[in-house]
Amino acid sequence: MATKPVKKVVLAYSGGLDTSIILKWLQTEYGAEVVTFTADLGQGEEIEPARAKALAAGVKPENIFIEDVREEFVRDYVFPMFRANTVYEGQYLLGTSIARPLIAKKQIEIARKVGADAVSHGATGKGNDQVRFELGYYALEPDIHVIAPWREWDFKSREALLEFAEKHQIQIAKDKRGEAPFSVDANLLHSSSEGKVLEDPAVEAPEFVHMRTIAPEDAPDKPHVFTIDFEKGDAVAIDGVAMSPATLLTKLNELGHDNGVGRLDLVENRFVGMKSRGVYETPGGTILLAAHRGVESITLDRGSMHLKDELMPKYASLVYNGFWFAPEREMLQAAIDYSQQKVTGQVRVKLYKGNVSIIGRESPYSLYDQDLVTFEEGKVAYDHRDAGGFIKLNALRLRVLAKRDKR
16 A cells, blocks of 8 residues: 555556556556656567557556667676676576666656656566666665555455456456466566476476577577677677677577577576576577687686686676666676777687587687697797796695695
């Protein structure tokens, strides 16, 4: 129930059943004027119908905001994250996590524009997204009133939600009358599926759950080889054709899909404390991660590369937990971006039945010196005898320990 007077609220609105119910609930429980924001993040669904649904629910035309944010999403959120080679708990490429701060930012911008005194989202009280949305809101507008319906309303079951929808003449798709087999979140970086048929982590996910990739065993028997060009840590071209960030990721998604790349079945630790099982598909991101590490392997020195690898888990946790706008994430980003100044070059990638292999890499800033590493007589002077002193100096403390333990 409402606890604070609210005049106008900006709702993150997909046009689906849940956010349609939330829209009407905000109108009835808070008596608030609702402003809707619908983002095209590359989820693969038509978003324009959200306008008609919002109008049908009584939202004024000037209060309906629909925006294609795919380029901004990839350029300002996905690419900076991939410069860090970000992976949460060793596997998850953070496809859902990285989209939330952008949506929160847009909601706050709209709230300022229309003079709204509150924002709202459709995340449940058990998940991570409520944290991500709200940390974003508060970081950008510290005194904003946040309405989280799933933590406030009295609905106890899915059936109660459907009854509310019918009472208020909210359109219900036929497949919504039963229990959905699983829930899906998607954007240009990935798709995630959770719940229902996926709740038992001991049972293999049904093939119908997968929507972004074909099964690796059904992929072509012939490898697909192509090149990716990088400039300062960001991918800029495929097979020599320059592309915008969103266009490039879209192309990588197509290549990944066709070769069964990017599937992940994961049990992860949520920020709120529970474990959850999800099936994720990140075809383009999986390729991008391997390719970026490939170009870094010849352009970053050992110290920089190893330090990045040490910082990455902290960076990943910050993104996963919703601290995109926190100063520590921005500090880490500054260090990561500094490391990418010479991460420019081309990698050759081979995709085959779910696998991504880097089979070639070159750069004008390469640190790889064939004369140094060759087993043949090199042009660069390297005295093998120097290694003896190097080893003895590094062994000194070990020898001291060994002598002590013998005493």
